[in-house]
Amino acid sequence: MAEQKATNVTWHDHTVTKSERQKLKGHKSAVLWFTGLSGAGKSTVANTVDHLLHSKGIHTYVLDGDNIRMGLNKNLGFSAEDRAENIRRIGEVAKLFADSGTFVLTAFISPYRVDRDRARQILGEGEFIEVYVNASLATCEGRDPKGLYKKARAGEIKGFTGIDDPYEEPLKPEITLDSDGKGIDDLAAEVVQYLKDNGYLSA
Amino acid sequence: MAEQKATNVTWHDHTVTKSERQKLKGHKSAVLWFTGLSGAGKSTVANTVDHLLHSKGIHTYVLDGDNIRMGLNKNLGFSAEDRAENIRRIGEVAKLFADSGTFVLTAFISPYRVDRDRARQILGEGEFIEVYVNASLATCEGRDPKGLYKKARAGEIKGFTGIDDPYEEPLKPEITLDSDGKGIDDLAAEVVQYLKDNGYLSA
Numbered sequence: 001m002a003e004q005k006a007t008n009v010t011w012h013d014h015t016v017t018k019s020e021r022q023k024l025k026g027h028k029s030a031v032l033w034f035t036g037l038s039g040a041g042k043s044t045v046a047n048t049v050d051h052l053l054h055s056k057g058i059h060t061y062v063l064d065g066d067n068i069r070m071g072l073n074k075n076l077g078f079s080a081e082d083r084a085e086n087i088r089r090i091g092e093v094a095k096l097f098a099d100s101g102t103f104v105l106t107a108f109i110s111p112y113r114v115d116r117d118r119a120r121q122i123l124g125e126g127e128f129i130e131v132y133v134n135a136s137l138a139t140c141e142g143r144d145p146k147g148l149y150k151k152a153r154a155g156e157i158k159g160f161t162g163i164d165d166p167y168e169e170p171l172k173p174e175i176t177l178d179s180d181g182k183g184i185d186d187l188a189a190e191v192v193q194y195l196k197d198n199g200y201l202s203a
Numbered sequence: 204m205a206e207q208k209a210t211n212v213t214w215h216d217h218t219v220t221k222s223e224r225q226k227l228k229g230h231k232s233a234v235l236w237f238t239g240l241s242g243a244g245k246s247t248v249a250n251t252v253d254h255l256l257h258s259k260g261i262h263t264y265v266l267d268g269d270n271i272r273m274g275l276n277k278n279l280g281f282s283a284e285d286r287a288e289n290i291r292r293i294g295e296v297a298k299l300f301a302d303s304g305t306f307v308l309t310a311f312i313s314p315y316r317v318d319r320d321r322a323r324q325i326l327g328e329g330e331f332i333e334v335y336v337n338a339s340l341a342t343c344e345g346r347d348p349k350g351l352y353k354k355a356r357a358g359e360i361k362g363f364t365g366i367d368d369p370y371e372e373p374l375k376p377e378i379t380l381d382s383d384g385k386g387i388d389d390l391a392a393e394v395v396q397y398l399k400d401n402g403y404l405s406a
Contacts, residue, residue: 015250016257016265024260047218054219057227059262061303062219071325072295075288085278092275093296100264102303122274 021101025059028200031094031123032105032191035116035170036133037162038148039140041179041187045133046107048188053103058201061097063090064107078159084115091119098127103200111167126198131191132170135179137162224304228262231403234297234326235308235394238319238373239336240365241351242343244382244390248336249310251391256306261404264300266293267310281362287318294322301330306403314370329401334394335373338382340365 022029032049034042043064053060073089076082087110097104110116120128140162141149152160159165170176175194177187195201225232235252237245246267256263276292279285290313300307313319323331343365344352355363362368373379378397380390398404 016253016263020257021262021264024257024262050219054223054227059224059227059304060219061224061299063299067299067302071298072292089275089292093299095274096264096266096270096296097300097303099270100300100305101262102305 018099018101021099025101027058027103027202029098029101029103030127030129030200031098031119032103032129032131033094033110033116033119034105034107034131034133035110035173036179037135037137037140037167038109038160039143039145040133040135041177041184042107042109042133044184045131045177045179045187045191046105048184049191050105052188052192053195056201058103059101060103060105062105062107063094063097068093068108084112087112087115088118091115091122094119095122098123109161109167111161111165113168113171116170129175129194130170130173131175131177132173133177133179133187134169139180221302221304224302228304230261230306230405232301232304232306233330233332233403234301234322235306235332235334236297236313236319236322237308237310237334237336238313238376239382240338240340240343240370241312241363242346242348243336243338244380244387245310245312245336247387248334248380248382248390248394249308251387252394253308255391255395256398259404261306262304263306263308265308265310266296266300271296271311287315290315290318291321294318294325297322298325301326312364312370314364314368316371316374319373332378332397333373333376334378334380335376336380336382336390337372342383 034046036042046062046064050060050062068090072093073086076086087108090106090108094104094106116130144150148157148160149163151157152163161167175191177190179187235249237249239245249265249267253263253265271293275296276289279289290311293309293311297307297309319333347353351360351363352366354360355366364370378394380393382390
């Protein structure tokens with residue numbers, strides 16, 4: 001019995017806490033959750049913010065289609081169930097990164113409120129910063145960087161957000177970016193300013 | 204067409220690379236994959252190594268049952284398929300952490316070679332460090348910190364590794380720890396020495 005207790009004590013003594021991890025990094029950690037239509041600029045703004053923060057010595061990481069869809073979530077399709085599971089897993093991984101002291105930026109359409117709210121709920125107070133990249137459907141369809149709207153209009157893609165599947169706008173996002181009217185660098189600067197104004201960039 | 208190309212260029216210009224993330228942290232990144240029987244000391248050694256590395260200013264994170272089973276993998280059970288998926292997801296998340304420049308330590312029984320080898324394959328050369336925490340079944344069963352062996356022997360748990368499910372020893376682990384003969388601090392020191400000897404602790 002004594003042996004077992006000792007083992008437990010050792011384990012707890014040596015666990016590095018979240019706040020110790022943040023202290024090493026010199027700043028708080030949180031999730032910047034970018035949401036918006038395809039073509040709204042989520043990935044571009046997120047990567048630009050990432051670049052700005054990194055250049056200030058902030059420890060960051062970006063989760064987006066490039067590193068999630070072909071890896072962790074490669075066994076998920078586009079059924080309603082799989083879409084929910086996609087966002088659930090992203091929320092859980094974002095939570096792990098925040099726990100590690102990292103500023104994590106996620107860039108996914110994440111069209112449903114219930115899925116985004118679940119991610120918010122598993123994170124601590126102030127750790128989930130919802131960034132609504134707001135652009136009109138007309139703007140996004142005009143950009144159509146991957147040709148997806150064209151395919152959706154032609155019926156080659158079913159259940160495409162904004163065309164034949166809904167996008168549920170955030171009701172109370174921490175940040176709303178006007179992607180119709182402003183350029184990438186201005187939008188990214190707004191996000192960084194929010195983090196400064198709200199005390200995220202000091203430990 | 205010009206508009207689309209410009210968007211792509213912007214995205215790429217602003218992407219922070221893995222090597223830039225490592226440079227900010229001041230060291231390389233890799234996965235320390237602890238494997239071994241239940242009770243061998245994987246979590247305890249991993250957390251002790253984590254503590255040692257953290258105290259040297261190394262940016263680390265631990266993935267173990269505490270933060271994975273109730274979160275990312277809470278929708279997985281213990282069927283053969285779910286066990287494989289459990290380890291697959293852990294490997295993918297470990298890869299993301301390594302990509303972020305973080306030294307990540309994973310502590311799961313991970314009894315099957317094929318599952319561990321798949322994690323090794325998705326990581327780059329030298330990024331997967333398999334740490335075999337080698338303790339005899341008798342030692343582990345004698346420790347039985349969670350009372351699981353007792354339950355497995357009583358038939359209350361089915362498919363328990365070492366009792367009625369196999370543990371496949373690593374064939375060429377980077378590190379083998381003698382958990383029968385040595386104490387936790389010595390084992391942890393061996394892991395840190397391996398990292399020093401192999402150039403992992405400098406950028």
